[in-house]
Amino acid sequence: MVVRKSKKSRKMRAHRTMGWGTKGQHRDRGAEGGRHIGMHKEKWSWIVKYGKDWYGKHGFVNPTSKKVKSISLRKLGELIESGKLNYESKDGRIEIDLDKLGYDKLLGSGTVKASLVVKVRSITNKAKEKIEKSGGQVILTPQS
Numbered sequence: 001m002v003v004r005k006s007k008k009s010r011k012m013r014a015h016r017t018m019g020w021g022t023k024g025q026h027r028d029r030g031a032e033g034g035r036h037i038g039m040h041k042e043k044w045s046w047i048v049k050y051g052k053d054w055y056g057k058h059g060f061v062n063p064t065s066k067k068v069k070s071i072s073l074r075k076l077g078e079l080i081e082s083g084k085l086n087y088e089s090k091d092g093r094i095e096i097d098l099d100k101l102g103y104d105k106l107l108g109s110g111t112v113k114a115s116l117v118v119k120v121r122s123i124t125n126k127a128k129e130k131i132e133k134s135g136g137q138v139i140l141t142p143q144s
Contacts (some may be wrong), residue, residue, distance in 0.1 A: 071103045073127055075109025093117050099141050112136065 012018040020026035022140045028135050079085040098120040108126030115135035121143050128138050
């Protein structure tokens with residue numbers, strides 16, 4: 001439970017502001033005890049203890065870089081087994097279009113239990129080897 005400070009005394013009826021400082025301070029948000037104001041001089045001890053990276057530039061984000069959404073063979077297998085993935089079965093093979101599912105790249109960690117036909121924009125060499133070794137096929141779709 002939060003301990004509240006005792007409220008202001010109400011026995012200042014004859015005074016113009018009744019203990020609330022200059023005119024209008026009690027009415028508005030006023031000085032909020034250090035919120036939304038400078039940190040350099042006013043809260044230097046806080047900066048020293050908690051805000052080591054408060055000042056200066058830190059890193060660079062390239063605006064033209066594209067986030068690649070990838071999925072591993074392990075995660076793909078788990079999604080197939082749990083039934084959370086929409087796929088088609090043709091000739092005993094499972095056909096998966098990773099482009100339609102929103103994935104850009106297939107990674108090679110994990111194992112392949114079924115023969116897969118995978119449509120994807122990019123794939124690692126290890127993932128391609130594992131899929132072809134299990135009797136599957138990789139179809140590379142053109143990158144947009």
